[in-house]
Amino acid sequence: MDRRKFLLLTGALAAGCGVGESSGGETKKLRYQGWTGQVNPPELAQDLGYLGDVTLEWVGNTISGPQDIQSAATGQVDFGGAFNGAVVKLAVSNAPITAVISYYGVDEAQFSGYYVRADSKIQSARDLPGAKVGMNTLGAHAEAMLDIYLQRNGVAKADAANVERLALPPVNTEQALRQGQIEVAVLGGILRDKALQTGGIRPLFNDFELLGRFSAGTYVLTKQFLRQNPQTAKTFVTGVAKAIEWSRTAPRAEVIARMKDIVGRRGRSEDTKPLDYWKSYGVAETGGRIRDKELQLWSDWLAERGDIKPGAVKVSDLYSNEFNTFTQAG
Incomplete structure (x- = not known):
């Protein structure tokens, strides 16, 4: 059964x-x-x-x-x-x-980061319209953090709507970033730590920096x-x-x-x-x-x-x- x-x-x-x-x-x-x-x-x-x-x-x-x-x-x-x-x-x-x-x-140790390739032209929220962002689930925590980040950094609603959000299995998100299939990867826990150890990526922001400690x-x-x-x-x-x-x-x-x-x-x-x-x-x-x-x-x-x-x-x-x-x- x-x-x-x-x-x-x-x-x-x-x-x-x-x-x-x-x-x-x-x-x-x-x-x-x-x-x-x-x-x-x-x-x-x-x-x-x-x-x-x-x-x-x-x-x-x-x-x-x-x-x-x-x-x-x-x-x-x-x-x-x-x-x-x-x-x-x-x-x-x-x-x-x-x-x-x-x-x-979310706290200093347990957070989700939004990462780009080291050579990416994306430097701030205003560079995100038109970019693809890979996350584990749409309409949940990761997308909410992205929306708050865009809003707090003055990105207009119309422009924010042009940021493409893609649901990807967490184990495939880093690979999609490195292969150029997405421009931003949301990574947390072991997947984040392993990706950072490998190198070649840099943080754009994370949810702890955005909101501090909070129960989610x-x-x-x-x-x-x-x-x-x-x-x-x-x-x-x-x-x-x-x-x-x-x-x-x-x-x-x-x-x-x-x-x-x-x-x-x-x-x-x-x-x-x-x-x-x-x-x-x-x-x-x-x-x-x-x-x-x-x-x-x-x-x-x-x-x-x-x-x-x-x-x-x-x-x-x-x-x-x-x-x-x-x-x-x-």
């Missing part, structure tokens, strides 16, 4: 007894999708023992945040995570979801799940918060070693070498607590693009920190 059919089946089974329900009261098992070769904060939290009697059930991998939160909204999984713009857009479509904790973001994505659960399983939700969210803080304070080598051990033990034939380049989850706030501005930025961007109506959503209604009981002391 392929993953899509499996998810549909498990979603249907969950719907049969109510999403998140179990015959004995609150559910203690959360279904989720992972990412190949990565250890996300809930997986780290479980391994550290921070989830108590709550367990995670992996049902497959995803390559798309929007797909992941859509799966959560429809009950195919119990939680999903995505870029905050996708969360806003899904909420505007009346999906019954609530963001409960930030799980990734959140995990969501359905409102029904939160009503039916408040204690499970609290255990889950607080455990994830603890894992985020552990990853900040533990020596980097220890974090990487633990992640490699997790990947090795789950037995999915994944390459652990990319984890050597892990530096940070990039979450800005202590314990991943969510702030209005982290969603308002994307609400404003989506409205500017015409994807949602201005004022279509009150961002404070989209999230809750109620289930996050983490404090520095505990």
Whole structure:
């Protein structure tokens, strides 16, 4: 049975007894999708023992945040995570979801850079109209950063519209840049670091320089799940918060070693070498607590693009920190 059919089946089974329900009261098992070769904060939290009697059930991998939160909204999984713009857009479509904790973001170590070839004539935002920019997903984080960069540097809307945005698999983006198929490549993490080691490219800007430290994505659960399983939700969210803080304070080598051990033990034939380049989850706030501005930025961007109506959503209604009981002391 392929993953899509499996998810549909498990979603249907969950719907049969109510999403998140179990015959004995609150559910203690959360279904989720992972990412190949990565250890996300809930997986780290479980391994550290921070989830108590709550367990995670992996049902497959995803390559798309929007797909992941859509799966959560429809009950195919119990939680999903995505870029905050996708969360806003899904909420505007009346999906019954609530963001409960930030799980990734941008800081000095964890950022996406916009790179050109060393001999490129592109020196500033005003040189970008007519250029091709390769990024992993359209309508998400990378495109939002590009739009903000163009706007802040005085590029007119008509000219900004002439910047061609292309969706490319991350593993192919550097090659496309070096071969001249695109003029700008958006690179992050191991792909960025390896490309810089090879040389021949230079940065145009990065999202940390543009906006400083900020949390960029959140995990969501359905409102029904939160009503039916408040204690499970609290255990889950607080455990994830603890894992985020552990990853900040533990020596980097220890974090990487633990992640490699997790990947090795789950037995999915994944390459652990990319984890050597892990530096940070990039979450800005202590314990991943969510702030209005982290969603308002994307609400404003989506409205500017015409994807949602201005004022279509009150961002404070989209999230809750109620289930996050983490404090520095505990």
